[in-house]
Amino acid sequence: MNRSKPALIAIFSVLWFAQPALVSQELNSTFARDPGQPIDKQYTDQIHKYTTDPSFISPLVDYLPASKTVPTPAKVLGDVSGAPDMLPYAEDVYRYFRLLEAATPRVKVFTIGHSEEGREMIAAAIADTALLSRAKENDARLAQLADPRTIGLDDAKARQLLDQSWPVYYITGTIHSPETGAPTALMELAYRLAVDDAPYIKYIRSHMIVLITPVVEVDGRDRMVDLYRWHKAHPGQDWPHLLYWGHYVAHDNNRDAMAMTLDLTRNVLDAYLSWHAQVLHDLHESVPFLYDNTVGDGPYNAWVDPILADEWAELGSNNVAQMRSFGMPGVFTHGDFDTWSPGYLMFLAAMHNGISRLYETFGNGGADTEKRILRPEDYSRTWYRQNPPLPLVTWSQRDNNNYEQTALLSTISYFSRNTHHFLENFYLKSKRSVQKPTLEGPAAYVLPAEAASANRQIELVKVLKRQHIEVQQLTNEITSTVPGEKRGEKPRQDTFPAGSIVIRMDQPYSRIADALLDRQFWAAGDPQKHPYDDTGWSFAHLFNLNVARVADPSVLKAKMVPLDDPRSLAGKISGSGTVLAVANTGQISLLPLIYKLKDATIQIAGKPFDAEGKHFAAGSLLITDAPEAIAQIVHDLGLDASRLAAEPSVAMRKVSAPRIAFMHTWLSTQAEGWWRIAFDSAGVPFDYISTQAVARQTDLRAKYDVIVFAPVGRASALDILNGIPVWNNAMPWQKTDLTPNLGTVDGSEDIRPGLGYDGLAHLRSFVEQGGLLITCEDTAQFAIETGLAPGVSVAPHDDARVVGSVLNTVLVSPDSPVVFGYRAAGLPVISANGMVFNVSNMLGRTGGRVLMDPMTDPLDPYAKRATGRGSVDDSDEPQGRKIAEAEPLIKQQPWEPRPLDEELTRNNPEVIPVESRPDVILRFSDARSLLLDGLLDRPGSIAEHAVVVDAHLGQGNVLLFGNNPIYRGETIGTYPLVFNAILNYGQLARHPSSTTHSASAGK
């Protein structure tokens, strides 16, 4: 709670209780119709016909007012919104909104951008003509409230502005394409808002602007409609689930609000901020019958203003109380969705001084009317759901549309009666964001200028800019006090050179910058036992950058200038000479550079070297015959380069652009989409092939050097091999007249068959002939279980708990090309659930780690000594005979294979030849230093275990990631692990230094 504003709390309580309880339409006139306005009888009859239970409708939507001039949704749909067996394409939805715009001055339609596949995204603004015609003036006032620096944080001026202003409430539909109800509900809602003369709707129209984006995931919507059309044309047959939603990712499009990788996220935020809206309300369908998760559950995100938490309570409680007063069952606002991660689309508002809201209504994944059987956890009566959903229900798309519209109309009505209050909060939150340095701190985040990090700094600054965060650069060196890392540690003085990047916290959108750059801690004992999404995400760690959290406000007085173009941080060529050297410092653009310089001669240094006063790590590039455009190319890629007078005397090898295939399944394309977008946006070309194509392709090695098999998402090896069962009908995913939007990313006449044993054999021979197979999480498990990674197993997890946490790693093979350019210090990785590997020098069950007595130190072999003479570190000495020395026991580290001796190797065909034993590249750090951000509980079974392993098979390699190095656009710091491996695919054979056992004989 905000202790400095007791008056505000008082206002809250008055507002809260001022809203009278609604018993029924007869008893309360809040939502009464205009008796003088005729209704559209035919439309109204259809509404009732398609509503499957009288309790699934309310007085707000049980009729449709008639208009002589404004067309109803039936004009485009041919039937009412939510009618069965019909889903409109995005274009049809837009056509309706544009018909509205043409028919009434109360509706204005805007293009807000385009999707990755070029489809339009729109927003429609609805209000009285008087408001819309003065929307620009209103926006100019809202812009000042949104950035209180413009009025010198003067509350009196703010009051004048907000007295004259009206707020903007932004509703977004169907980001999740199989959740199909929102577009038709929003078409009808728009009609009602524009046409209905019920006093409460007239009040809405004259007091606020409702902004609607009816389709957020427009690529996915059109594919979903295709799929539904195929289903209707093939009654009784199985239809595929939606494999591709957007061009890249599926359900995760609602986890993009941090890195903002997807066009839809950028378009929605740009629209939201350009209207200076107060609310972003996102519509979903997965919970019966309406879960308004505005209240949700703890833990709440630690960076939101407490005013927002109060607004959630106010709006959520009021909304469901109204819904329940209509007698609608299954409406609730408390639930087990925690509001910790800021990755959800709605959270764009929470992190930009607005209000985030989300409805989960009930949907059938299409417009079929279905008998639905609910689970006990869905229909049970709980303290927060006294009128729970019915356990067995016939549910229609119209029912869904009734719930969505009723809830939206009633909450917008409440909002319209309290516009002043919400605008005041909007200003207060914005003001407190600007006051952050003096209220709670920090004063700023500073990224020290350092050439080695510039490439990744550019990527971070790009994210900050997408978030509309102002970024500055120091013009002079400064010294600032930086708090100690741990509680009780003394603050230290840090010096930041000129050119260092400053993210000031005295700016309106400081909150999102703070949330992204700060660290996160989720207590193991938190009462919330099911974190809804990632528990840690610090971008400082995930981008592998030095970022100082500076509390000392004097930093804000330092001289700085805006950093307008982040690419200016790098892209310079220094020196003179014929050889161009690009140091490997863990950039994401070294691999792309190879593809840009097809005609140049490029060599990779196998060892570090110094030249022209600079240090070049192993893996640095040396380019001769660079084209004239090289200056532009390195600038565009954010790479610094040095001209050298001559080639350095260091071992080098020529590289040519590796030929990459990107293999996907027909089970799910969710997780691989994040890899695909990373390759596409970096400029790394690849062939996109399915497991079915691999099953047909006998000579993969002739075509490809590297096959990337990104995570599928909880797929077993059998799932990948077998695909979808072929018991029933074929399931096509193809572009046809009926399904013009399918088959564009990839297609198959029948998506059911998987990789199969032929495909597996082809993959195996690809690797054996020198190819590199890159695997991650479930595809790493697949490689292990199908024998492609000899000596590697997935380590037992025991009771360790990790939920999307940022964990610390240590380089085990610093000479491996996979870690070229990385510093020896810890590399943060994101780990979904703590997946780690055991490695062994033998196949079979005997090769794993030595099982020690769990009661003693599992790592200390001498802890097992028997009772006898001497200390624990001594040997016992039998009496009456000569003392015989035992073979020294070697302390085996958790990331190491069990050492071999004569006993193990004698006549043992399971012993893996030296050159084929796996190399551990990265391991987790020890339990004490393992956690960087998020949740880590009982880490014993995963600490110090291998997390990235290079397995060797024949002439080739299989790289296994337990962490996901390319994830949601958030893990720029680990992209180069993948890119290095690709660039050096031919150099991953067992390193001579790693063939000897690396354990110190520590005891």
Ligand SMILES: [Zn+2]
């Ligand atoms: Zn959803």
